[in-house]
Each structure stands twice: as C-alpha cells, then as structure tokens.
Amino acid sequence: MSAPAPATPVLEARDLSVVYAGNRALSVENFQLAEGELAGIVGANGAGKSTFANAMMGWSRGAPKVTGDVLLDGQSISALTTPERVRRGLLLIPENDLVFATMTVSENLAHAASARQAGGRRIYTTDEIYDLFPNLAERRNHLGGQLSGGERQMVGIARALRLAPRVLMLDEPSIGLAPLLVTVVLKTVRTLVDEGLTVLLVEQNVKAAIRTVDRLILLERGQILAEGPVDEMKADPRVADAYLGADT
Amino acid sequence: MRMMTPLSWLIGLGLMLIAPALLGGSGAVYSAFVLIAIFAVMSYGLDVIVSDLGEVSLAHPVFFAAGAYASAIGSSRWGFDPISTLLLAIAAAAIIAAGIGIVTLRMREFVFSLVTYAVTVVGMTLAANWAFLGGSDGITGIPVFNIFGYSALTDRELWPVAWLLLVAALYLVRCFRRSRLGQEAMTVHLNPRLATMSGIDPHRVRIQVFLFSAPITAAAGWLYSYQRAYISADVVDMYFLILMLTAVVLIGRRILLAPLIGVALILCQEKFLSFGGYVDRIILGSVLIVILSFMPRGLAGPAFDMLRWIKRRAKNINT
Amino acid sequence: MNFTQQLINGLVLGHSYALIAIGWTVLLGVARLVNFGHGQMYMLGAFVTWFVMSRFGLPYLVAIPIAMAVGIGVGYLMQRTMLQLTIRQDLVSVMIVTLGFGHVLEGVAALFFGSTGQILDTPLSVRDIYIGDIWITWQDIAIIIVAILFFALLKYVVEKTRVGRLVRMVAEDPKLALLAGIDIRKIYLGVFAFEGAAVAIAAALIAPRTPILTSMGFDQVIITFVVVVLGGIGSITGSYVAGIALGLFAAFFGAYVSAAYSTAAMFVFLIVVLVVRPGGLASRPGAH
Numbered sequence: 001m002s003a004p005a006p007a008t009p010v011l012e013a014r015d016l017s018v019v020y021a022g023n024r025a026l027s028v029e030n031f032q033l034a035e036g037e038l039a040g041i042v043g044a045n046g047a048g049k050s051t052f053a054n055a056m057m058g059w060s061r062g063a064p065k066v067t068g069d070v071l072l073d074g075q076s077i078s079a080l081t082t083p084e085r086v087r088r089g090l091l092l093i094p095e096n097d098l099v100f101a102t103m104t105v106s107e108n109l110a111h112a113a114s115a116r117q118a119g120g121r122r123i124y125t126t127d128e129i130y131d132l133f134p135n136l137a138e139r140r141n142h143l144g145g146q147l148s149g150g151e152r153q154m155v156g157i158a159r160a161l162r163l164a165p166r167v168l169m170l171d172e173p174s175i176g177l178a179p180l181l182v183t184v185v186l187k188t189v190r191t192l193v194d195e196g197l198t199v200l201l202v203e204q205n206v207k208a209a210i211r212t213v214d215r216l217i218l219l220e221r222g223q224i225l226a227e228g229p230v231d232e233m234k235a236d237p238r239v240a241d242a243y244l245g246a247d248t
Numbered sequence: 249m250r251m252m253t254p255l256s257w258l259i260g261l262g263l264m265l266i267a268p269a270l271l272g273g274s275g276a277v278y279s280a281f282v283l284i285a286i287f288a289v290m291s292y293g294l295d296v297i298v299s300d301l302g303e304v305s306l307a308h309p310v311f312f313a314a315g316a317y318a319s320a321i322g323s324s325r326w327g328f329d330p331i332s333t334l335l336l337a338i339a340a341a342a343i344i345a346a347g348i349g350i351v352t353l354r355m356r357e358f359v360f361s362l363v364t365y366a367v368t369v370v371g372m373t374l375a376a377n378w379a380f381l382g383g384s385d386g387i388t389g390i391p392v393f394n395i396f397g398y399s400a401l402t403d404r405e406l407w408p409v410a411w412l413l414l415v416a417a418l419y420l421v422r423c424f425r426r427s428r429l430g431q432e433a434m435t436v437h438l439n440p441r442l443a444t445m446s447g448i449d450p451h452r453v454r455i456q457v458f459l460f461s462a463p464i465t466a467a468a469g470w471l472y473s474y475q476r477a478y479i480s481a482d483v484v485d486m487y488f489l490i491l492m493l494t495a496v497v498l499i500g501r502r503i504l505l506a507p508l509i510g511v512a513l514i515l516c517q518e519k520f521l522s523f524g525g526y527v528d529r530i531i532l533g534s535v536l537i538v539i540l541s542f543m544p545r546g547l548a549g550p551a552f553d554m555l556r557w558i559k560r561r562a563k564n565i566n567t
Numbered sequence: 568m569n570f571t572q573q574l575i576n577g578l579v580l581g582h583s584y585a586l587i588a589i590g591w592t593v594l595l596g597v598a599r600l601v602n603f604g605h606g607q608m609y610m611l612g613a614f615v616t617w618f619v620m621s622r623f624g625l626p627y628l629v630a631i632p633i634a635m636a637v638g639i640g641v642g643y644l645m646q647r648t649m650l651q652l653t654i655r656q657d658l659v660s661v662m663i664v665t666l667g668f669g670h671v672l673e674g675v676a677a678l679f680f681g682s683t684g685q686i687l688d689t690p691l692s693v694r695d696i697y698i699g700d701i702w703i704t705w706q707d708i709a710i711i712i713v714a715i716l717f718f719a720l721l722k723y724v725v726e727k728t729r730v731g732r733l734v735r736m737v738a739e740d741p742k743l744a745l746l747a748g749i750d751i752r753k754i755y756l757g758v759f760a761f762e763g764a765a766v767a768i769a770a771a772l773i774a775p776r777t778p779i780l781t782s783m784g785f786d787q788v789i790i791t792f793v794v795v796v797l798g799g800i801g802s803i804t805g806s807y808v809a810g811i812a813l814g815l816f817a818a819f820f821g822a823y824v825s826a827a828y829s830t831a832a833m834f835v836f837l838i839v840v841l842v843v844r845p846g847g848l849a850s851r852p853g854a855h
Contacts, residue, residue, distance in 0.1 A: 059745060086748030094746060100739050103732070110732060111747055163748055304659050306666075351838055361662050362792055363841065365603070369789045370831045377827040486785070490670045493663055529674030536667035540660045541649045 008074040010035050010198045011056070011090070011167045016068035018048075018055050018222075025064065026051045026222040033167065033200055038193045040201040040213035040230075042239070048222035049202045050095060053169050057092045058082045072166065087117050089166025095175060098156035101145030105136055108144055108155050109162055118164035122196075129158045132188060150181035157188065167198045174205045186212045210234055265411050268404075278403040280519045282475055284512050285410035286468050289417040290488070291495040291507040293465030296421060298493075299501040300430060301457045302437030307348055307364035308492055310371040311462040313484045314340045315469025317375070320387040320479040330395045334470050341466030342459055349455040368484065375481035386480025393474040406475060413471055414508070417464055422504055424460060433457050487529075494536045500546030572701050573818050579707040581814020582714035583776070585807050586769040587787055588794035589717060590762035592806040593725075595795055599738050600653060600755070601662050602762060604645065604669035605791055606784035611672055612638055612770030613779045614680045617687040627689045627771075634767040641672070642763025646756050653755050654741070669784070676781040684778045692775040710772050714807075717765075722803045734758060786830055793837045 009032035018026040026048045033039055043049050054060050056070055059082045070078050077085050100108055109126050130137035133154040139147065144155065153173055160168055170189065174182040186201075186208060193199050203209040209216065216233040218225045226236055233239050268281045294308045318340040319333035328336065348367055352360050376384050393400040393409065400406040424430045435443040436450045443450055473479050495510035514535075518528050543549060587609060594600045602608075612634045619630040645668050646653065652660045692706035725731035736744045737754040744751055777783075794813055798805030813833060821829045 057746065059742070081750070082745045083748045083750045086746065092746050094743065097740055097743050100736055100743065102739055103735065107732060110729075111736065111749075113748070117748075159747060304663060351842055355841070359841075361659060362601070363838070366789055366792065366834050366837070369785060370834050373828065373831045486670065490667065493666070497663075526674045526678040530671050530678075533667040533670035533674065537648060537664050537671070540664050540667070541652060544660070 007034060009033055009071075010037075010073060011200070012071040012074075013052075013056065014069040014071070016052075016055055016070065017066070018051050018060070019065040019067075020062065021064075024222060026055060028052065028068075028222075028224055031217070031224065033198055036193065036196060036198055037215065038190065038199045038201065038213050039215040039217060040203055040209040041217045041219055042203055042206045042209050043219035043225075045204060047219045049204070049219055050171055051222070052219065053092055053171050053200075053202050056169065057090065058085055059092075086163060087113070089118075089121050089164055090169075091160040091163055091165045091167065092169045093153075093156040093160055093171060093173065095171040098152040099144030099147060101143065103144055104141050105144065105147070105155060106140040109136075109158055111159065112162040113164040121164040121166055123164045124158075124161035126162075129161060132161075132191070133158060149176045150178070150185065153177065153181075153185050154188075157185075157192075161192075165197060167200065168192070169200045169202065171202045172204060173201070174203060174208050182208050206239065261411075261415055265408065268407060273404075275403065276519070278407050280515060282403045282406050282410045283519075284508075284515050285407075285414040286472050286475065287488075287491060287495070287515065288468075288508040288511040289413055289471075290465050290468035291492045291511055292417045292421050293461045293463075293468070294492045295496045295507045296424060296433075296457060296461045296464070298496050300425065300433045300437065301454065303454075304361045304493075305364045305458075305461075306361050306489060307367040307371075308462075308465050309368050309484050309486075309488045310344060311341045311465040312469040312472070312488055313371060313375060314344055314462075315466030316473040316479045316483045317381055317387070317469075318466070319470040319473040320390050321381075323391050323473075324387055324389040330393055330470075330474070333473075334467065337466045337470040338463040341462040341469075345458045345462035346455070349458040353451050353454065368489065372481060372484045375484050382480065384481060386478060388478050390473055390477045390479070392477075400474070403475065406471075410471060410475075413467060417467070418504060418508075420460075420464065425502070425504075429453065429456055429460070490532055490536060494532055494539070497539050497546055498535065500548030503548055506546070506548065569700060573822050574815070575701060575703055575707075576822075577815035577818030578811065579703070579710060579814070580818050581811035582711045583769075583773045583810075584790050584794050584814050584817075585810025586710065586714040586717065587766065587773065588791040588798075588806055588810055589721065589769065590765035591791045591795050592798070592803060593721070593734075593758060593765070594762050596738075596802065596806075599656070599658070600758065601658060601665065602645070602759070603662055603666040603788060604672060605665075605762075605766060606787035607669040607672040607676070608638060608641060608763060608766045609770045609774075609787045610779070610781060610784035611641065611676055612767035613687060613774030613783075614676055614685075614781065615767070616771040616774065617685050617779060618680060620687075620689075621685075627691070631768060631771045634771045635764040638763030638765075638767030639760045640763070641668075642759040642761070643756055645763075646759035650752060650755065654751065656741070673781055673784065680781060682781055684780045687775045687779055689775050706772070706775050713768070713772055714810075717768075718803060718807045725803060789830060789834060793833050796837060797840060 011033040013028055013031040016026065016028045016031070017024060041049050041052065051060075055066055058066075058070075058078075058080060060066065068078070069076055072085070072088055072090055077088060077090070080088070106126070109129060113123055115123070124132075130140070135151055136154055136158060139151060144152070147155065157168075157170070157173075173185050173189070177185065182205070189199055189201065190212060201209060201213055210230055210233075213230055215227065216230045216239065217227040218233070218236070218239055220238075226233065226238055228236075268277045271277045290308070290312050293311060294305060297303055297305045297308075315337035318337040319330075322328035322333040322336045323330070348364065352363050355363060375381050381387070393406060395409075398405075400409055432443070432448045432453045435446065435448060436453050440450060443453075469483065472483070491511070491514060494514060495507045498510035498513065499506035514532060517531065522528055523531070539546060591602065591605060594602055615634040615637045616627075616630045619625050619633050620627060625633075645665065649661055649664045652664065689706060691709050692704055694705045696703050696705065696708075725735065733744075733749055734754055734757075736747065736749060737751045741751050744754075790813070794806055794810045797813065798807070798809035816836075817829045817833065820832055824832070
C-alpha cells in the first residue's frame with residue numbers, strides 16, 4: 001500500500017456488494033467522498049440508493065450477504081457494528097421514522113455524543129440547533145408524533161448534529177415535503193457543509209439534488225452508472241432520464 | 249385414502265402397526281407406542297395453528313383436557329360408548345374453541361398467545377376446583393375401552409386403536425394442507441394484505457382453522473382418558489403444553505411427519521433414557537429453547553442443507 | 568368478615584401484585600418484550616431467599632441482594648440466549664423460549680431445593696400488629712413501602728434520566744436507536760437483568776406471606792399480565808393503580824364470593840377489557 005495521498009477521502013467504499021438470497025442488490029466498485037464535499041446519489045426507485053446508505057452504516061433489512069470494505073478517514077470500519085460506526089461520526093438520517101414519536105422534541109435532542117466519543121468533532125449544542133431550526137425551538141415541548149413532515153426532517157438532522165458527525169448521509173430528505181420545505185431543508189444542508197461538514201445526499205428528487213450538490217452520482221440497478229461535477233452531469237442524457245423518470 | 253396414498257405410505261403405516269411386536273412386544277414398548285400416538289395426535293392439533301396459521305396457541309392443553317374430561321364423564325357417569333364419548337369430546341372442544349376463537353378474533357401474535365395462555369391457567373383452576381370435574385380428586389371409574397365387541401384392557405390391545413387415531417389425524421392434516429382452507433391459512437399467515445385483497449376473510453379463516461384444530465387435540469385427550477382410566481387436573485399440566493410446542497418446532501414446520509417424530513424422540517428419551525422427572529423436564533425445556541433460539545427451521549433445516557450439499561458434491565464429482 | 572380487614576388485605580395484596588408486575592411493566596411496556604418465565608423467576612427468588620437464610624443462617628437483608636443477583640444472572644442468561652429473536656422482534660418465539668426457560672427453572676429448582684413446600688419466615692413476617700381487631704404484619708407494611716418507593720424510583724428513572732431515555736428510544740424504534748449510536752443489545756440485556764432483579768426482590772418480600780413450592784409461580788404470570796394490561800401497557804403509574812385495584816378486587820371477591828376462583832375472575836374481567844378494547848395491548852409502545 002502506498003502512503004495516503006494528501007487528500008484521503010473522508011468516506012470510501014471498495015467493492016461493496018449486497019446480495020439478497022442470490023440477487024445482487026448493490027455492487028459498487030469504488031465510491032469516495034472528499035472532505036467538505038456535498039455529493040448526491042440519484043437514481044430511480046429501487047436503484048439501490050437506500051441499500052447503499054444502509055450498507056455504509058452496517059445495517060440492513062433482513063439478512064443479506066454484505067461484502068467489501070467501507071473506510072472512514074482511511075480506516076476500515078467494515079467490522080464495526082452500526083452504533084460503533086455512529087460513534088466514529090458516520091451518521092445516517094433515515095428515510096422515514098425520523099423521530100421518537102413518544103418523546104418531546106427536546107427529549108429527542110437530549111441524546112448527544114459525549115466529548116470523549118466526539119474526539120474533537122463538533123457537537124452542536126441545543127441552542128445552536130434551535131438557532132438553525134427556529135421552528136423546533138417553538139415546538140420543543142411537543143411530542144415527536146405531533147410534528148409535521150418538515151419538522152421531523154429537521155429533528156432527524158438535528159439529532160445527527162448532536163452526535164458529533166464527521167459525515168452526514170441523508171436518505172430522501174425531500175420525500176413527502178412541500179417544495180418550499182424541500183428548499184429550506186436543503187439550504188440548511190448547504191449551511192452545514194459551509195460550516196465544515198461532509199454530506200452525502202441520497203435523493204430520488206433529481207431536480208432538488210441538482211440544485212444543491214457539488215457532485216452527482218447516478219445509481220442504476222445497484223451500480224454507479226456515471227458520476228461527475230453537477231454541471232457536467234446535468235447535461236448527461238442518462239441523468240435526464242432519471243430526472244424524467246422520477247419528477248416528484 | 250388408500251387410493252391417494254402412495255405405496256410407500258401404506259407400507260410405512262403398516263410397518264408402524266406391527267412395529268411394537270417387531271421390537272419385542274413387551275408391555276413397556278406397547279405403552280410407549282400408545283402414548284407416542286396419543287401425544288402426536290395432540291400435537292397435530294397445535295401444529296396446524298403454529299405451522300399453517302402462524303400463530304401460537306397456548307390453549308391447546310385445554311382442548312386436550314376437554315377431550316379427556318368429556319370422555320371420562322361421558323363414559324363413567326352416563327355410560328356412553330367410545331364412539332359417543334368421542335363425539336362428546338369433539339363437541340366440547342369445538343364449543344370451547346369457538347368461544348376462544350371469537351374472543352381472540354382481533355388479537356394477533358403475542359397478545360393472542362397471552363390470552364390463550366390465560367385460558368389454560370383458568371382451565372387449570374377450573375379442573376382443580378370445580379366439583380363437576382371431580383375437583384382435586386379427579387374422575388375415576390372410566391370403563392375399559394370397548395367397541396363392537398373389541399375390548400382393549402391393556403396397552404397392547406389399545407395400540408391398534410391409537411394407531412388408527414394417528415392415521416386419521418395424519419390423513420386429516422394432509423387433507424387440510426391441500427384444502428382451500430389450508431391454502432387460505434397459509435396466505436393469511438405469509439401475506440395478510442394479499443389475503444385480504446384476494447377476498448379472503450382472515451377472521452373467518454382463523455376461526456375455521458381453530459375449529460379444525462381443537463377436535464384433533466381433543467381426540468387425543470379422548471383416548472388418553474381410556475388409556476389412563478383416571479383423569480384429574482394434571483391433564484392440564486404445563487408439561488403437555490411444553491411437550492406439544494417442542495414436538496411441533498423440533499423437526500420443522502409444515503412437514504407432515506414432524507410432530508410424530510418429535511413426540512417419538514421426546515418420549516423415547518423420557519421412557520428409555522430418563523434421568524428422573526426433574527432432569528427430563530430440564531432437557532425438554534432446553535431443547536425447546538435451543539431449537540427456537542438457534543435452529544429456527546428445526547432439525548430438518550440443517551439436515552436438508554446437508555442433503556443438498558451432498559447432492560451437489562455428488563453431481564460435481566460426476567461431471 | 569370485617570370490611571376494614573378486607574380493605575387492608577386488599578391494599579397489601581394490591582401492592583404485592585404491583586410489585587410482582589414491575590419487571591413486566593418495563594419489559595412489555597417500555598421495551599416491547601415478554602417473559603413467560605416470570606412466575607418461575609419469582610419462585611426462584613423466593614427459594615434463593617429461603618435457602619440463604621435457612622441453610623447459611625444469613626440475615627434477611629443479606630438474602631435479598633443475593634436473590635436479586637441470582638435473578639439478574641438468570642435474566643441476563645435468558646436474554647443472551649434469545650438475543651437474535653429479540654432483535655428480530657420475533658415476539659412469539661421469545662414467548663415460547665421464555666416458557667421453556669420457566670419449565671427448565673422449575674426442574675432446576677425442584678432438583679436443587681426439593682419438591683416439598685417450605686415456609687419462608689423473615690424477621691418482619693413473624694411480628695404481628697393488632698389495631699383493634701385488624702391484623703397486619705410488619706412484612707405487609709414493608710411490601711407497601713417498598714412497592715411505593717420502587718414505583719416512584721422507576722418512574723423517575725424512566726422519565727428523567729439518560730438510561731430511561733435510552734430504554735425508551737430502543738423500545739419505540741430499535742432501528743432509529745441503532746442509527747443514534749445506541750447499542751441495543753446492551754439495552755435488551757439490561758432490561759432483562761432488571762426484570763430478574765425486580766421479580767426477585769418482589770419474591771423476597773411477598774413470598775413469606777404464603778408457603779412456597781417449586782411448582783407455584785404460574786399464577787404470578789397471569790396476575791402480572793392482568794396488571795400490566797389493565798394498567799395500559801407499560802404505563803408505570805397505570806400498573807401501580809391496576810395492581811391496587813386488582814388486589815382490592817381479589818380480597819373482596821375471595822372473602823365474599825369464592826377464594827378458589829379469584830384468579831379466574833380476574834382473567835374473565837381482563838377478557839372483557841380486551842374484547843372491548845382489542846387494540847389495548849399494542850396501542851402505545853414506549854409510553855410511560
């Protein structure tokens with residue numbers, strides 16, 4: 001092995017494959033996410049986007065065979081359990097079930113990483129979170145189950161911020177949200193990237209993704225079909241296909 | 249049935265009938281065979297619920313006891329013959345099953361199991377206290393099994409009856425799995441949404457499967473009362489529940505002979521390799537725990553895997 | 568029979584029921600788990616207390632923590648065995664496995680402690696108090712005090728502390744809890760260890776009221792089940808109130824109608840509740 005290049009990717013996947021009962025759901029040879037980058041994975045429904053995000057977390061529905069290597073800051077985390085990966089700073093905000101419905105917003109946000117776990121990574125305080133999402137400040141004593149879709153998404157992001165993230169993966173943050181709210185959520189994501197966070201956006205809503213990300217990765221049938229800077233990818237007819245296929 | 253059954257089945261069942269004689273024909277062998285047949289029939293009732301409907305009924309000891317008590321009371325107090333007591337046993341179990349079925353209609357999974365467990369506990373209380381059921385003294389004076397002039401005083405003489413009952417239970421379960429109701433039960437079990445959309449009423453299916461299952465277990469209780477000639481509250485013992493559950497999961501689900509083999513293994517251990525009642529109890533409970541926790545497909549799962557592996561190896565060697 | 572005496576009996580019985588049910592309240596309501604070996608764990612707690620006191624001559628206050636330690640061990644071992652089933656939320660299998668554990672525990676206890684009945688006398692149970700014609704023992708008073716303290720402490724821990732929050736998170740949504748960095752295995756193991764300790768302390772306090780037998784134990788599961796369901800799954804306050812109500816019901820039903828059928832009567836009452844409110848059990852996971 002050669003010495004790490006000056007820019008070691010923050011998150012990396014090598015030959016990652018997920019096989020369900022003989023059917024290959026995902027096969028990604030090489031995926032990299034650079035420091036401070038905001039990348040987006042797009043693709044039609046069933047392309048394997050969520051499978052990819054879950055596999056990075058070491059979590060899966062059912063019992064598929066997962067092989068390959070996942071690296072965080074150049075270190076393999078493939079042998080780690082999901083909670084251990086979270087403690088290293090790899091965070092996934094899942095597609096739905098974003099909040100603990102029987103807990104209040106402030107209880108939802110009370111769960112935070114300890115300074116020791118964070119190892120120098122930033123733990124957002126609740127005050128900083130309420131500055132970022134003024135809506136949540138107003139609703140801090142409401143139960144999670146009473147929140148709107150947009151507020152739930154905010155709680156999801158906020159919880160991740162409390163856990164000292166190194167990399168944030170958002171699975172379909174725009175799903176079920178009104179267009180205006182999608183803009184608000186994605187703008188917040190951009191703010192977080194500007195503050196130094198590395199983010200991977202998993203989106204079916206190609207239009208929203210194109211507006212937000214720096215780099216676009218097109219996933220189809222579990223494989224990376226194309227990737228590149230968003231301005232180049234925009235013109236790619238295959239992206240346009242996905243775009244038309246899933247214009248929500 | 250004979251028409252539909254392949255020759256191998258006929259031979260197998262025939263061999264089973266003469267097996268105790270082949271094994272020396274001692275009294276202990278005949279009792280073991282009779283008890284295995286009775287408890288296997290008892291387990292088949294539960295097997296249908298667990299394997300096909302996908303729920304766990306803990307009320308089946310009550311059906312077993314209902315059959316035993318119905319036949320004990322019918323024969324000793326009212327002088328019924330075995331055919332009449334069998335009908336009485338089936339009727340009693342069906343009535344209780346209908347009651348439980350209606351009450352638990354909307355309950356699923358563990359709520360259903362909890363309530364059926366509570367039914368068993370209430371059954372125990374009733375059996376031990378209710379004077380009609382003989383209270384703690386139980387019911388004595390059950391006459392010898394006597395039908396069409398055939399009198400079965402010993403287990404040797406009772407064995408053909410037990411064998412017939414077992415064959416009948418196997419046949420019924422086999423027919424059930426091929427019937428429309430059996431198919432519907434599997435659909436409800438595996439895909440409730442699909443079932444509803446295909447026009448199957450899950451509630452109706454559940455009640456019907458329950459009504460099919462309870463009399464099978466009750467029929468086992470019916471023969472048990474003749475075999476023991478004395479019935480008391482210990483027929484509702486937890487032992488029967490654990491025995492049934494273990495027999496059903498031990499070999500594997502939805503394999504026709506699995507409960508029979510399961511019961512046979514357990515009873516052989518208890519009859520011929522016993523370490524005393526308490527240790528046997530520990531063994532039985534541990535088998536149940538280990539199978540469910542570590543071998544959810546039962547013993548047959550790894551066995552099938554092994555067979556497939558051997559076949560593949562054989563094929564590879566040939567080519 | 569004297570009405571006031573029955574009222575007192577009912578209150579003592581009610582606190583006993585509530586105390587026996589406390590482990591299950593946490594299991595079922597807070598962590599969505601069941602334990603059908605609960606009754607046998609109660610039996611074990613009673614026998615360990617008796618054994619430590621009668622064979623080693625150790626004081627009651629030493630016997631209680633030993634019984635709790637054994638309970639913790641048994642609870643941990645059970646959950647360790649069926650951890651995969653728990654994580655898959657295969658409650659039906661969990662139920663049967665715990666039933667199997669109950670069966671094993673009963674065998675082990677009979678083997679170890681013998682199958683004859685024993686009397687568990689404690690320094691408190693042999694000291695009576697008479698107020699007029701009303702009779703109560705110090706043991707009864709201890710049951711009431713411990714039950715109240717235990718419920719208050721539990722409510723505080725579940726609602727106000729970090730551990731309580733983690734348990735509630737796992738109970739409500741195990742996947743989301745994993746993604747929040749919580750090691751759900753530890754929580755499940757911990758909850759079962761707690762169940763073991765809670766039922767053991769209940770046994771050490773309550774078992775002196777009646778002779779103890781290795782075959783006792785399964786009435787407790789039903790009483791516990793009724794308390795937890797009537798209390799509204801997992802509601803800690805609800806369980807406490809339901810326990811008291813049920814204790815009063817049992818005392819008066821036993822005194823004026825029939826002692827033998829009081830468990831059956833409770834169960835019939837429960838069936839009525841479940842039929843009227845079939846969703847009752849599954850309604851509010853993680854509620855408190």
